[in-house]
Amino acid sequence: MIAELGLAALWLAAALAALQLVAGFLAARADGETELAALIRPAAVVQGALAAVAFAMLIWLFAITDLSVKLVAANSHSMKPLVFKIAGAWGNHEGSMLLWVTVMALAGALIALVERRLPERTMQATLAAQGVVSLGFYAFLLFSSNPFERLPIPAAEGQGLNPLLQDLGLAFHPPTLYLGYVGLSVAFSFAVGALITRQVTSEFARAMRPWVLGAWVFLTIGITAGSYWAYYELGWGGWWFWDPVENASLMPWLAATALLHSASVLASRDALRTWTIMLGVVAFSMSMVGTFLVRSGILTSVHAFAVDPERGSFILALLALYIGGALLLFALRASTISEGERFTVASREGALVFNNVMLSAILAIVLLGTLYPLVTEAFDVRVSVGPPYFNPVGAIFAVPMLVVMTVGPLLRWRQDRLERVRNEVALVAALMLAALVLFSLLASVSLLPLLGLALGIGVGVASILPLRGRKLTRVPLATWGMVVAHFGIAVALLGMASESAFSTERLAAVQVGEATTVGPWAITLEGVEPVAGPNWTALEGRIAARYDGGEPTVIDPQARSFWAPPQQTTESALITRWNGQLYAVVGDQATDGRWQLRLWWKPFVTLIWYGGLLVALGGVLALVGRVLSDLKRRHVVKRMAERRKEQEALS
Amino acid sequence: MKAKHQRLVLVTLALVAIIGAGLLAVYALRNQASYFYLPEQMLADPPQPGQAVRLGGMVEVGSLKTDPDGVTMHFMVTGKDDSRVPVRFSGIAPDLFVEGSGVVAEGKLGADGTFVADNLLAKHDENYVPRELEGMNEHQAAKMAEETTVGLK
Numbered sequence: 111m112i113a114e115l116g117l118a119a120l121w122l123a124a125a126l127a128a129l130q131l132v133a134g135f136l137a138a139r140a141d142g143e144t145e146l147a148a149l150i151r152p153a154a155v156v157q158g159a160l161a162a163v164a165f166a167m168l169i170w171l172f173a174i175t176d177l178s179v180k181l182v183a184a185n186s187h188s189m190k191p192l193v194f195k196i197a198g199a200w201g202n203h204e205g206s207m208l209l210w211v212t213v214m215a216l217a218g219a220l221i222a223l224v225e226r227r228l229p230e231r232t233m234q235a236t237l238a239a240q241g242v243v244s245l246g247f248y249a250f251l252l253f254s255s256n257p258f259e260r261l262p263i264p265a266a267e268g269q270g271l272n273p274l275l276q277d278l279g280l281a282f283h284p285p286t287l288y289l290g291y292v293g294l295s296v297a298f299s300f301a302v303g304a305l306i307t308r309q310v311t312s313e314f315a316r317a318m319r320p321w322v323l324g325a326w327v328f329l330t331i332g333i334t335a336g337s338y339w340a341y342y343e344l345g346w347g348g349w350w351f352w353d354p355v356e357n358a359s360l361m362p363w364l365a366a367t368a369l370l371h372s373a374s375v376l377a378s379r380d381a382l383r384t385w386t387i388m389l390g391v392v393a394f395s396m397s398m399v400g401t402f403l404v405r406s407g408i409l410t411s412v413h414a415f416a417v418d419p420e421r422g423s424f425i426l427a428l429l430a431l432y433i434g435g436a437l438l439l440f441a442l443r444a445s446t447i448s449e450g451e452r453f454t455v456a457s458r459e460g461a462l463v464f465n466n467v468m469l470s471a472i473l474a475i476v477l478l479g480t481l482y483p484l485v486t487e488a489f490d491v492r493v494s495v496g497p498p499y500f501n502p503v504g505a506i507f508a509v510p511m512l513v514v515m516t517v518g519p520l521l522r523w524r525q526d527r528l529e530r531v532r533n534e535v536a537l538v539a540a541l542m543l544a545a546l547v548l549f550s551l552l553a554s555v556s557l558l559p560l561l562g563l564a565l566g567i568g569v570g571v572a573s574i575l576p577l578r579g580r581k582l583t584r585v586p587l588a589t590w591g592m593v594v595a596h597f598g599i600a601v602a603l604l605g606m607a608s609e610s611a612f613s614t615e616r617l618a619a620v621q622v623g624e625a626t627t628v629g630p631w632a633i634t635l636e637g638v639e640p641v642a643g644p645n646w647t648a649l650e651g652r653i654a655a656r657y658d659g660g661e662p663t664v665i666d667p668q669a670r671s672f673w674a675p676p677q678q679t680t681e682s683a684l685i686t687r688w689n690g691q692l693y694a695v696v697g698d699q700a701t702d703g704r705w706q707l708r709l710w711w712k713p714f715v716t717l718i719w720y721g722g723l724l725v726a727l728g729g730v731l732a733l734v735g736r737v738l739s740d741l742k743r744r745h746v747v748k749r750m751a752e753r754r755k756e757q758e759a760l761s
Numbered sequence: 762m763k764a765k766h767q768r769l770v771l772v773t774l775a776l777v778a779i780i781g782a783g784l785l786a787v788y789a790l791r792n793q794a795s796y797f798y799l800p801e802q803m804l805a806d807p808p809q810p811g812q813a814v815r816l817g818g819m820v821e822v823g824s825l826k827t828d829p830d831g832v833t834m835h836f837m838v839t840g841k842d843d844s845r846v847p848v849r850f851s852g853i854a855p856d857l858f859v860e861g862s863g864v865v866a867e868g869k870l871g872a873d874g875t876f877v878a879d880n881l882l883a884k885h886d887e888n889y890v891p892r893e894l895e896g897m898n899e900h901q902a903a904k905m906a907e908e909t910t911v912g913l914k
Contacts, residue, residue, distance in 0.1 A: 346880070385771075453767075463771060463775075466775075467774065467775050467779070468778070470779050471778050471781070471782035474779055474786065475782050475785070478783065478787065478790065479786065482790045494796060494815060494865075495790065495796070496815075496867075498813050499789050499796075503786060617832045617853070618830075618832060619830060619832050695853060697853030697854070700827060700831045701827075704831045708852060
């Protein structure tokens with residue numbers, strides 16, 4: 111019964127999305143108000159509620175392990191802990207698509223309820239665009255991936271969940287990324303809505319900005335968490351592999367970062383109108399491309415996903431429809447969007463335009479590198495594109511962008527002279543130069559990490575300069591957000607550069623009881639024992655590690671074997687100190703009884719992820735700041751209206 | 762500068778940068794075409810010594826040997842014909858790295874013709890095979906069948 115209720119809710123939600131689309135289309139054609147147009151907002155709200163009901167039903171089915179439902183039987187097991195039963199609801203293709211459409215519908219409902227700043231017609235066009243996008247996903251769910259499908263005969267037991275996914279962090283990783291993707295779909299709908307009514311104003315940017323910020327925060331958290339997961343779970347000691355699945359989340363992030371900055375130019379200065387619209391379209395396109403790459407199985411990756419070519423074609427068709435449609439609309443309307451405000455090259459806008467262009471260039475590089483193997487494959491040439499391509503080619507654009515990032519936030523809007531910020535520029539330049547000289551003298555560091563260290567220091571110092579001479583309690587939250595996010599970039603950069611420049615590695619075969627060293631660490635292998643978990647067995651090494659002659663800490667790296675499905679994982683062991691991490695992996699046993707140990711000392715590697723979290727925190731601060739100031743403004747407007755009414759009544 | 766001109770300049774600059782990035786990417790990617798080598802390709806047209814490349818093929822059965830240090834291993838990677846490239850690798854081999862299965866070795870060709878690998882990609886789990894090796898299993902199966910049936914005739 112519950113499954114049928116869920117399915118019915120999904121059909122009704124799809125019908126309402128269709129209503130949004132039709133009503134919006136008619137309202138856009140009619141010059142005045144049509145009666146149907148009045149239905150758009152309520153339709154969006156109810157659609158959101160119905161999608162939420164459907165998703166709640168699916169979670170319920172997973173929570174009670176209803177094995178008459180195909181999806182539950184295929185992805186769950188009655189003996190699983192409740193939290194993984196619930197996470198199982200979206201730990202699969204159908205469920206994650208339902209999550210996608212639910213988040214999107216809820217976002218639509220929220221816009222319909224709270225957004226009153228935009229002209230009503232733009233709002234209706236936005237909701238109609240949302241209806242179009244959701245409708246595609248509803249069709250996808252209802253016709254090709256019904257999550258509520260029943261089995262003819264209920265299964266006796268479920269098939270379980272991929273053991274790699276039975277990890278709390280990973281259970282919440284996909285929803286985080288999805289919230290980011292879906293947030294960008296809202297930005298897309300706004301862009302399309304504004305294109306339809308030709309009302310691209312700073313008010314429009316202010317309405318769109320919180321959605322972009324929210325999406326960007328979730329993407330940032332998702333990428334950071336994904337990177338850390340790959341680092342400790344794969345046992346390769348690396349934190350970024352330029353894997354297609356990683357790129358699939360990086361590309362929307364790059365576009366969203368550019369969009370965030372251009373939307374803020376549009377919001378504060380009413381410039382970059384068409385460019386912002388264009389980025390709104392591109393950002394969502396990138397999240398669709400990402401979904402397509404990950405879900406279609408068109409490329410394999412170290413992150414294993416369920417694959418199905420038919421679904422791939424469906425997403426590809428949606429991709430072509432939405433992006434093609436939006437680009438066509440853009441081409442038709444772009445020239446009719448009126449001019450924005452002007453600015454000079456040396457101004458905040460100028461720096462932000464530079465940042466946007468560089469981000470777009472990096473996006474182009476990542477996109478081409480990710481798709482290139484698919485293209486050559488068509489000509490039967492197998493190519494792998496890896497770090498030797500992405501690192502140097504990306505750096506050509508990332509380095510100048512980071513250099514400009516040190517100056518940009520210090521510049522004034524519209525028009526400025528570089529001489530005004532001479533002292534700050536000199537300070538930052540001197541620090542970077544000193545870092546370059548110091549590190550190249552101290553150690554043999556190769557070019558990219560060296561640049562990374564210098565830029566990390568430069569950007570770090572420059573990012574807090576906008577706060578100087580200001581009363582810290584009076585600085586707006588949004589400015590704090592910028593400062594924290596930029597500082598986070600610097601922190602992450604320092605972590606990356608330090609990891610590449612100063613990591614030391616020791617690879618050794620040792621007898622039990624034998625000692626070895628890596629960097630400042632003395633390591634003793636105390637024993638290797640077989641251990642068993644609920645659904646795996648493992649060989650577990652006991653390693654005593656002393657930092658610089660101090661007290662020993664015992665860690666237990668494992669080589670784990672799961673049997674259903676058969677899979678082997680490396681459970682690395684980590685010791686985290688303020689100044690870096692010790693990373694240990696245990697390998698095979700040689701014929702003479704020695705065990706292979708792979709050890710890394712990675713100075714300041716944790717800064718990479720702390721930096722990522724700081725960037726996300728910056729986004730949260732900016733978001734809270736914007737929302738609070740909006741509420742305040744709304745309150746002031748209301749008070750003014752009341753006062754005017756009182757005065758009218760008096761006179 | 763008139764507003765219209767400013768917009769034109771901006772659009773031009775953006776286009777130049779993005780097309781520049783694209784051209785640069787395409788140029789760099791063309792070199793990537795010689796990033797992955799099969800053993801027969803590596804023997805016929807070896808990469809520059811010291812250039813980072815990938816070598817993909819099958820680990821020859823019976824060729825795997827470990828040095829006394831316990832962590833350096835030597836093996837032969839074979840390709841479609843009888844071409845073989847010797848590989849040296851120091852490190853912990855992936856879990857599913859065994860003789861007779863596919864491998865992609867990342868590293869550099871040494872001056873002595875030995876491929877020095879600093880990373881091995883083998884089957885990651887049941888679902889993941891390095892992309893370059895897809896389809897190679899069939900060929901290997903056919904080859905192994907040939908080899909093992911010779912004695913029967």
